[in-house]
Amino acid sequence: MPLNKEIQPGDNDELTRERLQATFDTQQMAAALWGSDLARKRRELAKKVDKLTVLHDSKDMSFMTREEKLSENARKVVQMFAHVADIVEDPSDDAEMFHLSSNAIGHEGHPFGVHFVMFIPALKAQADDEQREKWLMPALGLQLIGTYAQTELGHGTNLRALETMATFDKATDEFVIHTPTVTALKWWPGSLGKSSNHAVVSANLIIDGKSYGHHNFMVQIRDENTHKPLKGITVGDIGPKMAYNASDNGFLGFDHHRIPRRNMLMRHAKVDKNGVYTKPPHAKIGYSAMVHVRSVMIGHQGMFLGSASTIAIRYSLVRRQGEIKEGSGEVKILDYQTQQHRLFPQLARAYVFMFAGKEVRELYQKVLSDMEKGETTLLADLHALTSGLKSVVTHLCVAGMEQCRMACGGHGYSRASGIPEIWGVAVGGCTYEGENMVMLLQLARYLMKAVKETKKGKSLGRLVDYLLLPQDRHSLIGRVPQGEYGPHLAAFEHIARRQIFKVADELTKLQDKGMSKEIAWQKKAVELQRAARLHTRFYLAACFHRKVQSVVDGRIREALADLYHLHLNYELLDMVNYALEDAYLKADQVDFIREDMYRLLETIRPNAISLVDAFEFSDRELRSVLGRRDGHVYENLYKWAKESELNRADVLPYFDKYLKPMMLAARQRSNI
Ligand SMILES: CCCCC/C=C\C/C=C\C/C=C\CCCCC(=O)SCCNC(=O)CCNC(=O)[C@H](O)C(C)(C)COP(=O)(O)OP(=O)(O)OC[C@H]1O[C@@H](n2cnc3c(N)ncnc32)[C@H](O)[C@@H]1OP(=O)(O)O
Numbered sequence: 001m002p003l004n005k006e007i008q009p010g011d012n013d014e015l016t017r018e019r020l021q022a023t024f025d026t027q028q029m030a031a032a033l034w035g036s037d038l039a040r041k042r043r044e045l046a047k048k049v050d051k052l053t054v055l056h057d058s059k060d061m062s063f064m065t066r067e068e069k070l071s072e073n074a075r076k077v078v079q080m081f082a083h084v085a086d087i088v089e090d091p092s093d094d095a096e097m098f099h100l101s102s103n104a105i106g107h108e109g110h111p112f113g114v115h116f117v118m119f120i121p122a123l124k125a126q127a128d129d130e131q132r133e134k135w136l137m138p139a140l141g142l143q144l145i146g147t148y149a150q151t152e153l154g155h156g157t158n159l160r161a162l163e164t165m166a167t168f169d170k171a172t173d174e175f176v177i178h179t180p181t182v183t184a185l186k187w188w189p190g191s192l193g194k195s196s197n198h199a200v201v202s203a204n205l206i207i208d209g210k211s212y213g214h215h216n217f218m219v220q221i222r223d224e225n226t227h228k229p230l231k232g233i234t235v236g237d238i239g240p241k242m243a244y245n246a247s248d249n250g251f252l253g254f255d256h257h258r259i260p261r262r263n264m265l266m267r268h269a270k271v272d273k274n275g276v277y278t279k280p281p282h283a284k285i286g287y288s289a290m291v292h293v294r295s296v297m298i299g300h301q302g303m304f305l306g307s308a309s310t311i312a313i314r315y316s317l318v319r320r321q322g323e324i325k326e327g328s329g330e331v332k333i334l335d336y337q338t339q340q341h342r343l344f345p346q347l348a349r350a351y352v353f354m355f356a357g358k359e360v361r362e363l364y365q366k367v368l369s370d371m372e373k374g375e376t377t378l379l380a381d382l383h384a385l386t387s388g389l390k391s392v393v394t395h396l397c398v399a400g401m402e403q404c405r406m407a408c409g410g411h412g413y414s415r416a417s418g419i420p421e422i423w424g425v426a427v428g429g430c431t432y433e434g435e436n437m438v439m440l441l442q443l444a445r446y447l448m449k450a451v452k453e454t455k456k457g458k459s460l461g462r463l464v465d466y467l468l469l470p471q472d473r474h475s476l477i478g479r480v481p482q483g484e485y486g487p488h489l490a491a492f493e494h495i496a497r498r499q500i501f502k503v504a505d506e507l508t509k510l511q512d513k514g515m516s517k518e519i520a521w522q523k524k525a526v527e528l529q530r531a532a533r534l535h536t537r538f539y540l541a542a543c544f545h546r547k548v549q550s551v552v553d554g555r556i557r558e559a560l561a562d563l564y565h566l567h568l569n570y571e572l573l574d575m576v577n578y579a580l581e582d583a584y585l586k587a588d589q590v591d592f593i594r595e596d597m598y599r600l601l602e603t604i605r606p607n608a609i610s611l612v613d614a615f616e617f618s619d620r621e622l623r624s625v626l627g628r629r630d631g632h633v634y635e636n637l638y639k640w641a642k643e644s645e646l647n648r649a650d651v652l653p654y655f656d657k658y659l660k661p662m663m664l665a666a667r668q669r670s671n672i
C-alpha cells in the first residue's frame with residue numbers, strides 16, 4: 001500500500017517535494033497522535049464543516065471590534081449546535097466537540113466557553129440526582145447558559161479568603177448571597193459579562209454565624225427572557241484582554257440575593273432544612289471542576305503548540321532567505337541548523353503534551369467514577385499530577401510558541417500568521433485554573449510527603465515509586481552502544497530524585513534548627529518549585545517513552561522515536577546544570593548529547609512537513625496565512641493585508657484632521 005502523504009492538486013511544488021520524502025503514512029501518524037477513531041472523526045468533521053458555509057467566519061476576526069467578535073461567535077456557536085447532529089458522531093464526546101469548535105469558532109472564545117468546560121463538569125461532579133435533573137439536563141439541552149464564578153477581584157489563588165457570603169436563613173429555607181466589599185466582586189469568569197444567565201458561584205457557607213468554608217451554589221443571574229440582570233445582581237464585562245477577546249469575562253456582585261436552600265450543590269456536602277451540615281467525604285471534592293479543566297488543558301496546550309509548530313514549519317519550507325553555499329541559490333529557511341533547533345524541539349513537545357493529555361484524562365475518568373461511589377483515594381495523586389503538568393506544559397508551550405513566532409521573522413509578528421492569537425490564549429493558561437507557581441508548590445507539597453513515605457520504605461503512589469530506587473553516581477550516557485536511550489531517561493529520573501531529596505533535607509535541617517515548617521517552606525520555595533518542575537519533566541519524558549513502546553507500526557515507531565530522542569537530548573541540555581552539580585554527567589557526555597541532538601535534527605528534517613501534517617489541522621482551524629496547507633503564502637498575505645480596515649480609503653480622516661494642518665503650518669513657517 002502506498003504511504004499517504006497528504007498531496008493535493010494545486011499545492012505549492014516545494015511542499016509536494018517535501019511531502020514525498022516522508023518515511024511514514026501521515027494518517028497512521030495521526031492515529032498515533034489522536035487515536036485512530038478520533039483521527040477519522042476529525043477528518044470527516046473538517047470536511048463537513050468545509051461544506052457548511054453558515055459555520056464559516058464572515059471575515060477575518062483580526063479585523064473585527066470586540067462586539068463584532070462576540071456577535072460573530074454567538075452566531076456561529078448557535079449554527080454549530082443547530083447542525084451538530086449532522087457533523088459529529090457523538091456530541092457527548094468532548095474531543096470531537098472541541099475539534100468542531102476549533103474549526104467553526106476558533107479559540108477567541110464564545111458564549112458557551114465555560115458552560116461546557118466548567119459549569120457542566122461542576123454539575124456532573126457536585127450536583128445530586130435531583131439537582132442534575134433540574135439543571136444538568138437543561139444545561140446539556142442548551143436551555144440555559146452557565147459559567148463558573150469563583151475568582152474575586154481580591155482573591156483568585158487563596159480560596160479560603162474568598163469573601164462572597166451564602167448565609168442560611170432557616171426561616172425561609174433560603175441562602176442569602178451577598179458581596180460584602182468591592183474586593184468580593186466575582187471577577188474573570190468566562191462568558192459571564194454579557195452571555196450567561198446562570199452561574200455556579202463559590203461562596204462561604206454560613207449557618208448560625210458559623211463559617212463552613214466555601215461551597216458551590218447555583219445562581220440564576222439573568223432573566224431567561226429579557227436577559228436583564230435579576231434584582232440584587234450587578235453584572236458586566238471586565239474589558240479587553242491580551243487575547244481571547246470574543247469572550248466576555250465578567251464581574252458579578254450580589255446585594256442580599258436570595259436563592260432556595262436546594263441551590264447549594266449537594267452531592268457531597270449537604271445542608272438540611274434545620275441547618276444541619278454534612279461534611280463531604282474529601283475536603284477538596286468541591287474543587288473537582290478545577291481538576292477537570294487542568295486535566296483537559298494538557299492536551300489542548302499540546303494542540304496550541306502543535307498549531308504554532310505547523311505554521312512555522314510549513315512557512316519555513318516556503319520561505320527562502322540567504323545562501324548556505326555562495327552562488328547556489330537561496331535556501332529554505334528550514335535548512336538552517338538554527339531554524340531546526342528552534343522548531344523541532346517544539347514539535348516534539350507538542351507531541352508529548354498530547355500524549356500526556358491522553359494519559360491524564362484516563363486517570364481523571366477513573367477518579368471521577370471512583371468519586372461517584374464516594375471513593376477519593378486517588379484524588380490527591382491526580383491533583384498533584386495535574387497541578388505539575390498544567391504548570392510545566394503551559395510554560396513550555398508559550399516559550400515554544402514564541403520560538404515559532406520568531407522563527408517566522410517579521411511575518412510571524414503579523415496577526416496573519418495566526419500565532420499571536422493562539423499564543424495569547426495559551427499564555428492565559430499559565431494563570432487560569434491556578435497560577436503556575438502556586439500549582440507547582442501544590443505538587444511540591446505532595447513530593448515532600450512522598451519523601452516522608454519513602455524514608456519509611458513505602459511509596460505514596462505510582463507516580464513517585466521511583467523515589468524508592470537508589471541513586472546512581474554516574475550516568476551511562478555515551479557509555480552504552482549508540483542508539484540506546486535508557487540512560488537518558490535515567491538522567492531525568494536522577495535529577496528529579498536528587499532535587500526532591502535535596503530540598504526535603506534542607507527543609508528538615510531548617511526545622512531542626514528551630515524554624516517553623518511554614519517559614520522553612522518560604523526559605524526553600526524556589527527550590528521546591530524546581531523539584532516539582534523536574535518531577536513533571538521526568539513524567540513527560542517517561543510518557544513519551546511509553547508511547548513509543550506502544551506503537552506497533554515500525555515506520556511510525558521509528559519516526560516517533562527520532563522525536564522522542566530529540567526531546568530527551570534537548571530537555572536534558574535545558575536542565576543540564578542539575579546533572580553537572582553532582583558530576584552525574586561529565587563534560588564529554590554533555591558534548592555527546594549535543595552532537596546526538598544535531599544528528600537528530602538532520603534525521604528529522606526530511607520528515608518535518610509530514611510530522612506537522614499528521615496533526616491534521618485544517619486550514620479553517622489554523623486561521624493562518626503562513627501555515628496554509630498548500631503553501632501559497634505570499635499572494636494570500638497580500639490579499640489578507642488588503643482586507644485591513646485602514647485600506648477602505650486612500651486617505652483617512654486623521655490625515656486631514658491632524659497631520660495635514662501640522663505640515664501646512666510647518667511649510668508656512670519655513671517660507672517666512
Ligand atoms: C480547558 C480549557 C480548554 C479551552 C481551551 C481553549 C481556549 C482557552 C481559553 C480560555 C480559557 C477557558 C476556560 C478556562 C476556565 C478557567 C476557569 C478558572 O480559572 S476557574 C478558577 C480557578 N481557580 C483556581 O485554580 C484557584 C487556585 N487555588 C487553589 O486551587 C487552592 O486555593 C489551593 C492553592 C490548591 C489551596 O487550596 P486551600 O487553601 O483550600 O488548601 P489548603 O487548605 O491549604 O489545603 C491544601 C491541601 O488540599 C489539597 N488539595 C488542594 N486542591 C486539591 C484538589 N483539587 N484535589 C485534591 N486535593 C487538593 C492539597 O494537596 C493539600 O493537601 P495536603 O498537602 O495533604 O494538606
Ligand SMILES: Cc1cc2nc3c(=O)[nH]c(=O)nc-3n(C[C@H](O)[C@H](O)[C@H](O)COP(=O)(O)OP(=O)(O)OC[C@H]3O[C@@H](n4cnc5c(N)ncnc54)[C@H](O)[C@@H]3O)c2cc1C
Nearest residue numbers: 148149150151155156157188189190428431432433434437
Ligand atoms: C483567561 C482567564 C480566564 C479565567 N476564567 C475564570 C473563570 O471562568 N472563573 C473563575 O472563577 N476564574 C477565572 N479566571 C481567574 C483565574 O483562575 C485566576 O486569575 C487565577 O487562579 C490566579 O489567581 P489570581 O489572579 O488571584 O493571582 P494571584 O494569586 O494574585 O497571583 C499573583 C502572583 O502572586 C503569586 N502568589 C499568590 N499566592 C501565592 C502563594 N501562596 N505562594 C507563592 N506565590 C503566590 C503568584 O504566583 C503570582 O505570581 C480566569 C483568568 C484568566 C486569565
